[in-house]
Amino acid sequence: MTVPFPAARTAVVTGVGAPRGIGRVVARRLAREGWSLALVDVRPDGVSEIADELSGTTDVLGVPADITSPVEVRAVFDRVDDALPPVVGLVNLAGTACPTPLLELTVQEWNTSFAVNATGSLLMIQEAARRMAAVGVGRIVNTSSITALDGGGTFSKTAYAASKAAVLGLTKGAARELGPLGITANVLLPGPVDTDIMGGQLTEERKAGMAAGIPVGRVGQPDDIAAAVSFLLGEEAGYVNGASFQIDGGKLIH
Numbered sequence: 001m002t003v004p005f006p007a008a009r010t011a012v013v014t015g016v017g018a019p020r021g022i023g024r025v026v027a028r029r030l031a032r033e034g035w036s037l038a039l040v041d042v043r044p045d046g047v048s049e050i051a052d053e054l055s056g057t058t059d060v061l062g063v064p065a066d067i068t069s070p071v072e073v074r075a076v077f078d079r080v081d082d083a084l085p086p087v088v089g090l091v092n093l094a095g096t097a098c099p100t101p102l103l104e105l106t107v108q109e110w111n112t113s114f115a116v117n118a119t120g121s122l123l124m125i126q127e128a129a130r131r132m133a134a135v136g137v138g139r140i141v142n143t144s145s146i147t148a149l150d151g152g153g154t155f156s157k158t159a160y161a162a163s164k165a166a167v168l169g170l171t172k173g174a175a176r177e178l179g180p181l182g183i184t185a186n187v188l189l190p191g192p193v194d195t196d197i198m199g200g201q202l203t204e205e206r207k208a209g210m211a212a213g214i215p216v217g218r219v220g221q222p223d224d225i226a227a228a229v230s231f232l233l234g235e236e237a238g239y240v241n242g243a244s245f246q247i248d249g250g251k252l253i254h
């Protein structure tokens with residue numbers, strides 16, 4: 001049986017702390033589309049900035065937290081339970097890049113990549129899905145990368161690629177196990193997107209060079225990703241489950 005989509009519903013979005021990141025653009029779009037929002041990031045200043053910006057437009061709760069900590073993630077959802085409508089959406093966007101070449105990679109860098117990109121997404125899913133199951137409907141969107149398929153490039157190499165490949169398996173497992181509870185899980189694989197994840201290394205010259213290898217002739221913008229999130233979080237996407245969406249202008253066609 002399909003449970004109706006609640007009119008009052010919350011989306012939890014991670015990775016909203018970076019001023020030019022994808023998370024903020026997603027949050028702005030979901031606010032316009034009627035979602036109440038719980039905004040999560042390890043950067044408290046970044047969380048308050050976007051929470052303040054959106055506070056006149058929808059119900060917003062900014063919750064600084066490190067998503068690698070089960071205790072902090074649980075506390076996020078406890079606060080959401082107290083302050084906002086039921087959790088129906090989860091957008092896992094918090095992530096970290098790792099440009100270290102394989103032969104120089106430390107165990108700590110490897111573990112950090114997995115802790116943020118894979119374990120953090122899992123912890124968020126576990127808490128969110130328990131609440132979605134109680135509602136009978138839920139939408140989870142995870143964020144991998146085309147790097148998971150091609151092994152990485154100049155800025156993000158093996159540890160990032162491997163941890164983002166883990167997100168693909170995580171999404172497929174979630175789709176299978178949570179589907180019967182009314183919850184869908186899907187994964188985005190962006191190509192290069194114009195944000196500061198590479199620590200400002202994506203210069204105009206570098207962007208032009210990258211664009212030359214992309215059939216549509218440009219690097220991606222956060223809006224390109226937000227459009228896909230909007231669809232996958234929506235009521236009409238209820239039959240889309242376990243799917244992977246490359247959003248890369250055709251950079252990796254296979």
Ligand SMILES: NC(=O)c1ccc[n+]([C@@H]2O[C@H](COP(=O)([O-])OP(=O)(O)OC[C@H]3O[C@@H](n4cnc5c(N)ncnc54)[C@H](O)[C@@H]3O)[C@@H](O)[C@H]2O)c1
Nearest residue numbers: 015017018021022042066067094095145190192193195197
């Ligand atoms: N920008 C790209 O080219 C690109 C390409 C493919 C995939 N992605 C993925 O898209 C997502 C968003 O990327 P972006 O470009 O907006 O990155 P970004 O660096 O601009 O933003 C990432 C955010 O995650 C937050 N974060 C990092 N570790 C955290 C933790 N432990 N707990 C909570 N928050 C944490 C950071 O503070 C930051 O605000 C990431 O998962 C990234 O891997 C980005």
